[in-house]
Amino acid sequence: MTFTSRRFLIPALAAVWLGLAGTGLWVLWAYENRPGTAATAPQQWPTDTQLARADGRPTLVFLAHPRCTCTRASLTELTEVLARSTTRPKTHIVFIRPDGFERNWEKTDLWKRAMALPGVTVTRDDAGVEAERFGAATSGQTLLYDAAGNLLFSGGITGSRGHEGENAGELALVNAINSGTTRARASVFGCPLFSWSL
């Protein structure tokens, strides 16, 4: 190896290394910031749902995959949303359980965290029936209906996949709960709830 080629070896290797590292991080950023499929939520509270809607106050439905690690951040943000709400909405946290899994498959750490939230109803959704009724396709999908059953908010409450922290969806949801009238949508980040497209 000549002196010149040896002199440029380390900078060249460093450049390649930096390029590969940048690409890897770019892939991660892209993955985490790519929104999941947005819900095609009914504008009115679905009549066929088994979930109970509250009278005189908003109802919040949070649909999640019990084993989606990204949903941990969504649950953290949901806790934040409920804490910042002046009007406490009736809250359902619905964990889907696809067919073919054993009993208590859905009883994960997410389930336990959800159960620990005060005033929240945690429900198992066998085969994702309720999720389909609400048109949800991505874990962390959050829907808010007003006291009259009109859809106020549909979207996710994290800034990116699995990332905690204040974000547009969370702020919009808090605003919708507190105002009772503002309608908003936000991107949802999380695992697909179904193996197929709705």
Added chain:
Amino acid sequence: MIADSSPATDHVVAARAVELFKDYEHEIHVRTDRLFAGLMALQWVAGVLFALWVSPLAWTGATSRTHLHVWAALFLGGLLSVFPAGLALLRPGERSTRYVIAVAQMLMGALALHLTGGRIETHFHVFGSLAFLAFYRDWRVLVPATVVVALDHVLRGFLWPQSVYGVIVASPWRWLEHAGWVVFEDVFLIVGVYRSIREMRDRAERTAALEHELRTRAVLVEDLQKARKLAETATRARSDFLASMSHELRTPLNAIILYSELLEEEALDRPGDQSVEDLRKIQSAGKHLLELINGILDLSKIEAGKMSVMPEEFDVRSMLDEVVDTVRPLVHKNSNTLTVHVADSVTTVHADITKTRQIVLNLVSNAAKFTRLGTVTIEVTRSVGDARDYIEFQIADTGVGMTPERTRRIFDPFTQADVTTARKYGGTGLGLAIVSSLCQLMDGSISVDSRPDEGSRFTVLLPVQPLQPADTPVADEAAA
């Protein structure tokens, strides 16, 4: 401290200080490189384990696959760790190595943020990493690290502002706020690094100066040792020469004195023989020469370490009587009065009687010689010391005395109080030097107090018992 501040020496010390400083720097860089190599490996393993624990699988309905975070921790973490760790191990201390490590460490922070879901706590990785990078004591390393953080914020702030600022739309200059906090830490770290470097430079300068001083001292010590060896060799040669020459001189000289005495006796038997006076002059000159040779012989034996002490039990009073008998004619010759006081506590001592007698006799003879129409006093007492008892001989006279300058040199060999003294009073100038050496040899001491025209007082302290008989030299006096 040996002061040698010539420009050439200063230049050498300064050059050595620079060399030492560079060595210290390199040592720190290498050590920190190795620390980071370990840290990189640790972060890689920790990242993989964390991903496997927190997000092992990504789910799509009923199906699952390995989560992207696991692959990212494994491959991207590996990529970020292996290259800098490899450089740290293969090219430790190189500037490019620590720059790559700085960039890698900050990118590792970005990866950690992804793996932990952007938790605010993970941002401390950035600040901790900057502090760790300051271990290099090279402020320049903080620059690429800070640039990576700033670029990350600029890029993500532009593409996905929510992921970094938590809002959908952020000011295009918001990255400056975040980078500003990083620079805030950088400032303190740089100040710390600067101070540390200054201390390191001071240490290098002190070490260089110390090294130079040690080298100079070593050369001096070597020179001194050589000179001492030469001097010892010369002294031994001189002593050997003097001893043998004195011996060779004494034999014919004794013959001359003896024959001149015989001739004098014969001349005295022949009335009117004019040669008697001349023969007496020959005897006097011969005796003086013999005295001188004996003195030189004694001194050379002492210097050569060939004079031994032969302690024995003897009565001090008896020894003094012998001395007084010997010196009495000389005392009376100058019309002096001799007084002897011996304390009751003075009985016997265990010492070399010959040398003790020689000491006292020499001092009393001197006192009698340098005093005219005066008094010579011998006082002997016993004094108690810390470890043992001493016999103290004080020989005082009311003679010519000495000035302080002359008193200081009185025990040096070949030194008399005055150049005219030898002419006026006779003597070889060796007597007191020999007395002083004998006192030291017998583990004793001698001192003098004298005033011009008032007289002198010599004080000799000799131990009543030697400390250990084995302490005395064992050289064979007869062999000399």
